[in-house]
Amino acid sequence: MILAPLSLAETQAIMVSLKVAGLATLGAMPLAFGLAFVLARRRFPGKSLADALVNLPLVLPPVVTGYLLLLAFGRNGFAGQALSALGISVLFRWTGAAIAAGVMALPLMVAPMRQALDSMDRRLEAAAATLGASRWRVFATITVPLILPGIIAAVVLGFAKAVGEFGATAIFVSSIPGETETLPLAINALLQVPGREASALRLAVLSIAIAFAALVGAQYWQRRAARHRT
């Protein structure tokens, strides 16, 4: 029944999803911030190319992204060889699922931070500099607090996207219950088996709850962060 306690398999899928999405968001965040900063503030040759590359996972079929990841992290891929030298393999591991989710979430995390950087009043940074603040202090005490709503939006969008990622994850690390089988993969598996619709529906409701909680939480934190502005 839909209200029955969660089965072990269902609990596993939730735990894997949270673990994968958590690591994906955490890992992608510094990269996304760096990219947002460089794309918003710097001019360099090949910038539009870099811009397009960041956004590529957004428009590419996820299956293609998963396949490219498989090539890169496979035994003969450049990333796979580098990692295997360190004794690490992400293939068929939840860490691999986090990589796939992180790559897919990256453009969604770059966009709100870049937009926040573009729209912030840079004259406030100049004012801080005239007060003797170092570049680092201006960044930490003016820039970051002022773009905080954008950073929060990036975390939430990235996390929600990572929880929902399906195609790239399925191709890259397959669907192994308890290891790489996230909520969407588990729902897909359940829908292939006759008589498991109730379980699929419960996981679907859970997915909705997680996404909803993330969005509501984001609104709250953004309001808090922007409370005293303008």
Added chain:
Amino acid sequence: MKFDVDIRLRRGDFSRHIAFQSDAAVTALVGPSGIGKTSILLAIAGLVRPESGHIRVAGRTLFDAAAGIDMPPRDRGLGVVFQDGRLFPHLRVRANLGYAHRASPVAIDAMAERLGLSALLDRWPRNLSGGEARRVALGRALLAQPAALLLDEPLSNLDPARIAATLELLAEASHSLPLLQVTHVLAEAKALGATVVTVAGP
């Protein structure tokens, strides 16, 4: 020489030459609106880069194109009071006043007292009137213990009572450090007994 400025500034399609020297306690750049007075102020503060020339304030060379000197704004030690205040919206008045590292809590309280801001220290900038915000901006700049104070239209949009109080403050500040004020109203410059530098059109 307190201010020794001789620069070429690019504005849009043309560049213009600005040169003045002043050893007065208060120097005023006076000229009509939109003529680029603020750009001169920003260039002295290091926020706009001149094409050539030199800027010396209180005996220190801040910019010298020929010698390859271009000090970053944070090292120039100049207090800037922007026309729009530019208070940090995410910091309360106390934190705005104390943003410069050298400002101690005692100094902040004393400055707030002097500027009539003691009751406003826990306010957010968005809850300040224009005149209050201007005073916070002035206090914030003074608490950085600058070598000189640059003021962009310090009296504009203030009511008459506030103008008198602000003039008094600026006169007091001018005893301890040189002031450079930009204004389009000659009377405002006269009120501070400023040495007037007229900025003409291009």
